[in-house]
Amino acid sequence: MSIESSGTAEPSTPSTPSEPSATAGRAACAGATAARGGFIELDGLVKSFTVRRKAGVLRRTKHEVRAVDGISFSVARGEMVGYIGPNGAGKSTTIKMLTGILVPTSGRLTVAGLDPARERTRLARRIGVVFGQRTTLWWDLPLRDSYHLMRRMYRIPDARYRQNLDHCTELLDLGPLMDVPVRQLSLGQRMRGDIAAALLHDPEVLYLDEPTIGLDVVSKAKVREFLRTVNEELGTTVLLTTHDLTDIEQLCERVMVIDHGRLVHDGGLDALHADGGSERTLVVDLERELPPIEVEGARAVRVEGPRQWLAFPASASAAPLVAEIAAEYPLVDLSVREPAIEDVIARMYADRSAL
């Protein structure tokens, strides 16, 4: 699993050698793909479906549904980006267009300089895909046989294959699972097996659709740790969709939020908090039950006996607030709670639908 091999899989492709170090990989916006902008480049991408609904015994009405409604973004080589949104927001549709499974209705799209829809099989050698909900492995074959098939299909050179497999086996603890048929693996084991399968051919981009869905805490941690290593050591570009915002918090410096087929946020996690107008919560314990505290810059959102919850803007400092409350109320104890990203995003959605 090393970087310089990315060109060996398909000599005819003028592929860019990835940067060997993590920092260079991250900053590698200016690779050979710079002429086209990013490594993954979307410009006004649209995918619409025609949905037929029953409107009587025989009559059907047609509706056009825009699953992806004009999305533009650019991902640099070596970046690790989170792509989140509620169910049906268009995440999977985007991934399917990026991998060439679906043909876009309109808009421009390039991955590694290729048009995914038209050059699907060529692109396939250069990307790795993990679908969290379904396996790319052969259900009835042991992991070892599945990997062997991958090697032949992707024409991975022997030495490279062995090196990559050993690396994945070690980091993902696959050793004892090698001879077990895939259908007998637990969800977490299967997911690890799937991730290894997606990386055997040294892909330049790795797409993960819900890679931690349904996994236990230990498996989640292992998967995250591995993805971080792959991104940092190999400079693999990673795009992952998830429902678990801890994935994003721990892995991605950049997060894109999609809702109703539109990109509603693209930037850092901090900016997401600011965007969503998120609030922190001050939890104060008073000596006795009192009516809701009234202070400037905060509002009481909940009162439960002597304990009160006060919401204040995430950007404001808690210190003056605490000082004011301490001066006017019989304060016993207090704590500050950071906003949960779920709430931030929920608020973002609420704001959008209110508009």
Next chain:
Amino acid sequence: MAEDLRAVEGSRLADGVRAYLIIAWMWVRSTMAYRASFIMLTIGQFLGSGLDFAAIMLMFAHTPHLGGFSLGEVAFLYGTSGVALGLADLLIGNTDKLGQRVRDGSFDTLLVRPVPVFAQVAADRFALRRVGRISQTAVVLGWSFTVIEVDWTVGRVLMVPLMILSGTAIFGSLFVLGAAFQFWASDAAEVQNAFIYGGNTLTQFPPTVFAKDLVRGATFLVPLAFVNWMPALYILGRPDPLALPRLMDFASPVAAALSCAVAALAWRAGLRGYRSTGS
């Protein structure tokens, strides 16, 4: 430009065949891990498909002729059609699992691999045990040669492998046609089975047993008649119940090529439809 395109198409075909062999071989190897079970299943297929012919023999116990055909001649029809179906089933019979793959979404996983999708679908779960059916029908065919009275000219001898190959291609394209249909209606496997296995039963009997309109429908709607009736009539030196021109006796390869072309177009259309709708 055109040469370029042909080179690309050619290498795609080579890629596809290579991928097919790789996947099929992997399934054979994994089957052989349970050798005893494989042998049992193969024998089971051999016996199971033998029951069909036992039923035919039972009918002949009551009458020496069926629609003017003797038991040997029926065995010849049965054998050629059975071997053709068996080969088609062995090679690409698993395409009928496509609907299930479309329904559960696992078809997407095939589209992100660098080999032609059709090869992956066709080779999926390659089942060598199907040689059980092929060998049973081949035995019947072999036996029929010893009992039918045929004036074996060069043309008639060559016609035998030709009709089996054409039949394989025609049954195969029916499988593909049915699979392509499943892109739109993912429960179409049953409709397809009615055609293929129904068609097989039909071709195991001489055409004169059936009503004329049915035969005409089978000749023109589904080119099943070409699988063996037309060439068999030629080999056995029989008159055609529809009195079509004698040239039609030799039309099997043409019918096979046409049905393959139709199947290929349908597959492409189905795949294109899938990639634009995702369902």
